[in-house]
Amino acid sequence: MTSGPVLSVRDLKVEFASRRGVLRALDGVSFDIGRGEVLGLVGESGAGKSLTGAAVIGLLEPPGRIVSGEVRLLGERIDALPERQMRAVRGRRIAMVFQDPLTSLNPLYTVGQQIEQTILAHLPVSRREARRRAIDLLKEVGIQGAERRADAYPHEFSGGMRQRVVLALALCAEPDLVIADEPTTALDVSVQAQIIALIRKLCLERGMAVMLITHDMGVIAETADRVAVMYAGRIVETGPVAALVGAPLHPYARGLMAAIPRLDGDRERLAQIPGAMPRLQDLPRGCAFCPRCPENFAHCHVERPELVTRGEHRVACFLYGDGLADRAGDDGAAPAPEMDGAPGEAVP
């Protein structure tokens, strides 16, 4: 089983029970991440990318819960582990890096103490050995004068240096998987480049799997091997980074790329996607992107597209369904009963 993917997520569904009924925040998310691979999870706020990370590491805030699907780490299911066992996985085998390094570090302890404590919590080593490893880790993430800096407090570091410390903290227990949630968003461009290079280097050298969650296509283009674009709780397109960034297929992915201002672009208008992502309580019944999609047609309003393979891409859009007519014929019987209760949908 060890030759398989490090992380394998299958048909993950996460729901929140609320007064207005059950909200499905993740709806059938599936992906794999292999050893030494960076998967970029990209999308706008509310797409469910951070929630996917939280579901994998078992940090969903109630009332959020996984209602179906599987999360496997090196082949072993971890989505239904009791909290006690999950705590042995979290930090030890899956580490997490958050956006704001200042809130992930304890201001009252030196960075050395924090790393040592984390090592002692996860590994059977002596204090002296923990100290030695902490300094090695600080060196590995590129902190100059690590022996001296280990005795400094978080506020004595700059933003970029703090994020390096957080990365060192994540590496303490030699995890199989690192989930990095917007690791460079709080940093300046010049420092962002350093941290991205560091994440890539660590991923290759240590053969870790990295799940990189970000809204920034530029960061994805430089760091990820494969990309999954999320929209309203579903993956709408996945593929190798060059294919996806260079020639996206899904109308949302295309719109997203065209909306980014370019450095070489002159003062022409930006392509814009009208409207905003729907709220979970009023998701449209067909494709969730359909109300904003310039290329939608009748079928998009009634059925939700599944991911289909198209070259190197997998894309969930009826524009790319081979033989849409056949598919509609096959599925025709299944969605029919649901259609009774849905008013206002014009189905020609």
Place this chain on the structure above:
Amino acid sequence: MSDAFVRVDGLHRSFDVSRPWLERTLSGRPRETLKAVDGVSFAIRRGETFAIVGESGSGKSTLARMVVGLLTPTAGDVVIDGVSMTGRADRSRRKELRRRIQMIFQDPFASLDPRWRAGPIIAEPIRAFGLADAREADRQAADLLRRVGLDPADARKYPHEFSGGQRQRIAIARALAPKAEFLVCDEPTSALDVSVQAQILNLMRDLQDALGLTYLLISHNLAVVRHMATTIGVMYLGRLVEVGPARTLFAEPRHPYTRMLLDAVPDLAMTGRRRMAVLGDAPNPIDPPAGCAFHPRCSLATDRCRAQAPALRDGVACHLVD
């Protein structure tokens, strides 16, 4: 530059960041000041967009706040349409001018009062400046909502009922309400998603074309600045290090810092260009390096750079360009 609508002249602002008096006396430490903005001058012509780009701590927001009058400069002057914002004279003209200058802030969640409906939020400046009675103000607010791409019926909604992009539209409508001519926009799209950012940037451009607005745009995003600006100023540690037309500045950067910033921008075209990792962090502005503030991070620095701060000459402040 006699045709300048906005002229910023040798603007300085320092903040006292000393320890408390007792601690200072006991430990014998001197007073410390942070020079947030250190001698910045530029001019904006009517109907143009001047953009300031820089990293956090470069002083760009302090500069914006001084230009709209939210902060008093330590030295220097801001002259808008011939009226000095700092002089003792012109008091009544300055009051009239205040109507014509408005600001748009970064966070539309913080810049709108959660207990006010959108209509009154937009109508308030109209009434505050005595431009119209209440009925007329409401009618104008409805027009403004339509102008920024919202529905006049939205006037009855509260800020929490809008998305981030819609809220920023309301903030723009409020800024336009007193018939403003000069908008200072401090990171107007940094809190927004890319697809919504494109909507707001396009709206800002459309309004500029329709109403002849003048913008001072503050941003850390080089691509946004490139897209919006006619002229760009690059700020580093409180000083402008390079100023030039948007068209040429990023195509042929002259200051090493501008070049470094451009190299650090992620490569979306995936040309295989390796992003040049930048050395070190920006220095502490309380204790800036002697000479050129950029020299510790500059690979081309010479002894002269370490000793003497270069002046902004012909659009660039660098000894090596002379």
